[in-house]
Amino acid sequence: MARKKTMKALTSDALLDRVKALGKVSKEAKARDCGYVTTTKTGQSRVNIMKFQNALLDAMGMELDGRGSGEGRMGRKPSYRIRVQSNGNLLVGTAYTSQMELQPGDEFEIIIGRKHIKLVPIVAEADV
Incomplete structure (x- = not known):
């Protein structure tokens, strides 16, 4: 059985x-024509609309998820609330210290x- 050659998905x-x-x-026809089609285990072809739309947004230079240029790490957002730990300490996290x-x-x-x-903050005499 000959396999159909698959087209590489277009980008940028x-x-x-x-x-x-x-x-x-239709967007399904556009996605299919641009190569955003996958073949399932049963041999059926499926158009991947979400991957197509994400590639389209990337090509237009839009960042919807806030990832930016990839610099830095995406951690939890500071809630400006902390709890006393079991040993009685208060921990001020890195989100706050880096913001300051x-x-x-x-x-x-x-x-x-x-x-x-x-x-x-205690300002040292040399800093004044």
Whole structure:
């Protein structure tokens, strides 16, 4: 049984040019024509619309998921709430220290209020 040759999916400018050339056809037809088709285990072909649309967005330079240029790590967003640990410590996470541009060795004065704790940076005499 001869296998049908599969076309490599188009990306970037080639994808945009092909979609423009296709004009007013359905998105399924555009995805199929641009190579976004997979073959299932049973031999049926399936159009991968989601992969096609994501490639189209990438080709247009749109970033919907906030990944940016890939610099840095995507961790949890700071909630601005912390809990006392079982040993009684309060842990200020890296999300907060990097947002404040803190460096190892920076010192703070702890001011305890009725319902809050403030960390006030201690400015060294040489920095003033």
